[in-house]
Amino acid sequence: xxxxxxxxxxxxxxxxxxxxxxxxxxxxxxxxxxxxxxxxxxxxxxxxxxxxxxxxxxxxxxxxxxxxxxxxxxxxxxxxxxxxxxxxxxxxxxxxxxxxxxxxxxxxxxxxxxxxxxxxxxxxxxxxxxxxxxxxxxxxxxxxxxxxxxxxxxxxxxxxxxxxxxxxxxxxxxxxxxxxxxxxxxxxxxxxxxxxxxxxxxxxxxxxxxxxxxxxxxxxxxxxxxxxxxxxxxxxxxxxxxxxxxxxxxxxxxxxxxxxxxxxxxxxxxxxxxxxxxxxxxxxxxxxxxxxxxxxxxxxxxxxxxxxxxxxxxxxxxxxxxxxxxxxxxxxxxxxxxxxxxxxxxxxxxxxxxxxxxxxxxxxxxxxxxxxxxxxxxxxx
Numbered sequence: 323x324x325x326x327x328x329x330x331x332x333x334x335x336x337x338x339x340x341x342x343x344x345x346x347x348x349x350x351x352x353x354x355x356x357x358x359x360x361x362x363x364x365x366x367x368x369x370x371x372x373x374x375x376x377x378x379x380x381x382x383x384x385x386x387x388x389x390x391x392x393x394x395x396x397x398x399x400x401x402x403x404x405x406x407x408x409x410x411x412x413x414x415x416x417x418x419x420x421x422x423x424x425x426x427x428x429x430x431x432x433x434x435x436x437x438x439x440x441x442x443x444x445x446x447x448x449x450x451x452x453x454x455x456x457x458x459x460x461x462x463x464x465x466x467x468x469x470x471x472x473x474x475x476x477x478x479x480x481x482x483x484x485x486x487x488x489x490x491x492x493x494x495x496x497x498x499x500x501x502x503x504x505x506x507x508x509x510x511x512x513x514x515x516x517x518x519x520x521x522x523x524x525x526x527x528x529x530x531x532x533x534x535x536x537x538x539x540x541x542x543x544x545x546x547x548x549x550x551x552x553x554x555x556x557x558x559x560x561x562x563x564x565x566x567x568x569x570x571x572x573x574x575x576x577x578x579x580x581x582x583x584x585x586x587x588x589x590x591x592x593x594x595x596x597x598x599x600x601x602x603x604x605x606x607x608x609x610x611x612x613x614x615x616x617x618x619x620x621x622x623x624x625x626x627x628x629x630x631x632x633x634x635x636x637x638x639x640x641x642x643x644x645x646x647x648x649x650x651x652x653x654x655x656x657x658x659x660x661x662x663x664x665x666x667x668x669x670x671x672x673x674x675x676x677x678x679x680x681x682x683x684x685x686x687x688x689x690x691x692x693x694x695x696x697x698x699x700x701x702x703x
Contacts, residue, residue, distance in 0.1 A: 324672050328403075330354060331416040331671060332396065335405035340391040341445035344368055347387045351419070351439050358423040360437065365456070369449045370439040372419070374426030379433045379689040380459060381682060383422060384450065384640065385415030385466030385652070386443030390660050402665045410659040413666040414466030414652025414674065415439060421678030428679075433686040436460060443636055447599075450636040454643045462610045462647050462685060464678075465637040468654030469629060471670045471677060472622055474614055475650035477603035477630035478638050479531065480562035482572055482595060485555060486511065486579070488543075489590035492552035501550045505543040507589050508554035511582050512538050515558070518578050531630040532563045534571055557596075561632060568598040602638040603630065609688055610647040617680040621673060631656075651677075 339347035351370045355362045360372035370387070389407035396405040407413075422435045436458070440449025469475045488511065490502040521533040536558055543554030562571045576593065583591050604611060606628065618626035641648045653674030658664045 327416070327420045327672060327675055328668060330420065331413065331666075332398065332403060332405075334387075334412050334416055335403065335407055336396050338393050339388055339407070341388040341442045344388050344441045348439065348441075351387060355419060355437070358419075359427065360423070365452065367448060367452050368441045369453060370437075372422075372437040372439075373434060374422055374437075375431060375434040377433055379461040379686060380436060381433060381685060382436045382438065382458070382460035382463040383418040383466065383678070384438040384440060384453070384463060384636070385418055386411050386441070386449065386636070387415060387439045388441055388444050388449075390444050392660075394662070394664065398668075401668050403668060403671075404663075404665040406664060408658075408664050408666040409468040409654030409656065410664070411443070411467050411652065411654075413654045413671055414468060417653055417671055417674040418464070418466050418678055421675045421682060424675075425679045425682035428683060430683050431686050432690050435682060440636070446597075447636055447639055450639050454640070458644075460644070460646055461689065463640060463644070464610075464614075464681075465635060465640060465648065465650045466652040467635055467637075467650045468652050468656040468659065468666075469650055470655060471653045471673045472618055472624060473627045473629050473651075474611065474618070475629045475631055475635075475637070476606065476611065477531065477564060478601065478635045478650070479564070479632055480566075480568050480571075480601035480638060481597070481599045481634040482558075482560040482562060482568050482575075483597045484558040484560060484572075484575065485594050485596055486558065487590075487592045487594075488554045488556075489592075490550075490552050490588070492550050495548045495550055498550060502586075502589060503551055504554040504589075505541070505551040507586065508541060508543065508556050511579065511591065512541075512556060512558075514582050515575065515578050518574075519560075530632045532565065534563060534566070534574070535561045535632070536575075537561075561634065562601050564601045564603045564630075566601070568600055572598075599634050599638050600642050601634075602641045604641065604647065604649050608647050609685065610649060613685045613688055614649060614651060614677075614681050617677050617684060620680055621676045 540557040
């Protein structure tokens with residue numbers, strides 16, 4: 323079974339599937355899942371949906387088959403598989419599919435497993451947003467991302483993608499003292515925003531997960547060597563902690579921008595939101611967390627660690643929209659996401675399959691046993 327699992331992952335990793343170009347990967351996954359005994363379909367935007375089992379509970383395992391752009395040669399070296407998507411997130415996706423096949427055919431499993439392989443997680447979250455509109459129902463869900471095989475991610479910060487445009491009058495570059503420079507003014511405004519959202523601050527209770535952070539990810543402007551820039555654009559990546567909504571943090575940004583605008587009446591400033599995702603944190607005292615933690619303990623013989631991450635994931639969208647118990651879990655080191663050294667250890671990938679399988683079997687038992695209780699592991703946060 324381990325050889326089959328490794329072959330499935332390496333074949334999937336051999337298919338280049340950056341966001342928007344997932345069709346070959348989708349066809350491969352659909353074909354393989356049919357061979358494994360799943361009922362399979364591909365929806366009208368390219369998500370692959372597989373079903374195995376029937377009845378209750380309905381457990382959704384959702385992962386993404388797209389990667390960031392940038393091909394990496396596939397190679398297996400010293401027990402590690404190197405490839406784009408090895409950890410983010412074809413490794414977790416393949417582990418979920420292999421575990422679902424095994425659990426779904428196990429006579430101890432009572433319930434239904436839905437596997438959703440979604441598109442464009444790295445770009446627009448188009449796949450998971452479409453999944454929600456289709457009215458998919460589940461009792462529990464795991465989103466497959468590299469948490470590390472011994473860790474469970476229960477929280478992600480939210481995100482605002484903000485575009486700010488700054489406009490000024492213009493003139494000849496030989497007389498810069500006569501005109502405001504839009505690029506300089508945009509950076510001046512950025513300095514105001516950054517100083518208002520500096521982490522770490524003097525707040526003793528502030529952590530990376532509870533702080534509002536802002537990153538300048540793009541700035542453009544200027545039309546020619548002899549022209550004072552009269553328009554500049556900058557894109558800000560704003561991460562929203564769990565104690566705020568994106569609207570509240572947006573209002574804070576607008577107050578900073580308005581104050582700058584009032585102090586510089588000759589300058590035009592316009593802000594527009596490109597996308598938002600609300601923050602999300604799962605409740606720790608739930609069967610899904612306890613069962614997954616006990617599954618990690620059984621397979622690895624060590625306690626699970628619960629993580630809150632400063633990034634943003636599709637778990638946020640699923641959890642907030644569907645209002646169901648959900649966590650993020652998967653083999654692989656998330657620090658390798660998008661890097662030239664991206665790889666997954668074969669041992670950890672196979673352990674991830676075992677954890678997923680144990681989780682599916684145990685959760686179906688807990689759900690169907692009205693008087694049963696999930697194992698109550700004490701896990702550090």
